[in-house]
Amino acid sequence: DGGITQSPKYLFRKEGQNVTLSCEQNLNHDAMYWYRQDPGQGLRLIYYSQIVNDFQKGDIAEGYSVSREKKESFPLTVTSAQKNPTAFYLCASSLSGTDQETQYFGPGTRLLVL
């Protein structure tokens, strides 16, 4: 079955700790994205990658980092510099070019701060 997987489903972070959220896709999509969702808000773009070994900052990149070493994988690290990390994090992917705006989402990871 083709799709996007995110793990873990729930993640707890202690103060001063970096945590990494996993996102894997087997759709052969070129582009991958990370969004943050807060209650009552639209999705906000953190980082995106259009091709392996390249990525760009989105609207709220401060306190986050990413890597794109493989086409299938786009992990997101929430660093200790992110002061308000509690949120629902969504990974998405799409084809490239004119189809890049048709994005498909994974099931999400909920991050909570202890």
Added chain:
Amino acid sequence: GQQLNQSPQSMFIQEGEDVSMNCTSSSIFNTWLWYKQEPGEGPVLLIALYKAGELTSNGRLTAQFGITRKDSFLNISASIPSDVGIYFCAGGSNYKLTFGKGTLLTVNP
């Protein structure tokens, strides 16, 4: 930055009723997408629209890409209890999406 105004914010309807929601913007978009999200899950793509004026159906769902490219609507006919969820619109331009804040739909059996 670009912003989308999605309305209504929430709807409470009886099973069998038709539903309509819309998104408007001051910006032009190349693509309009409609997603449904259930609690604790990721958004699921319902309908994608690519041309101004386009009207597309997916079962009981119908969506249109506004002729000005600044708006879109989603209609759900003959609602059923499993239609419950949050519906998001998204406008696409420059390979990125801008999202509305969602319409919370509750269906009373």
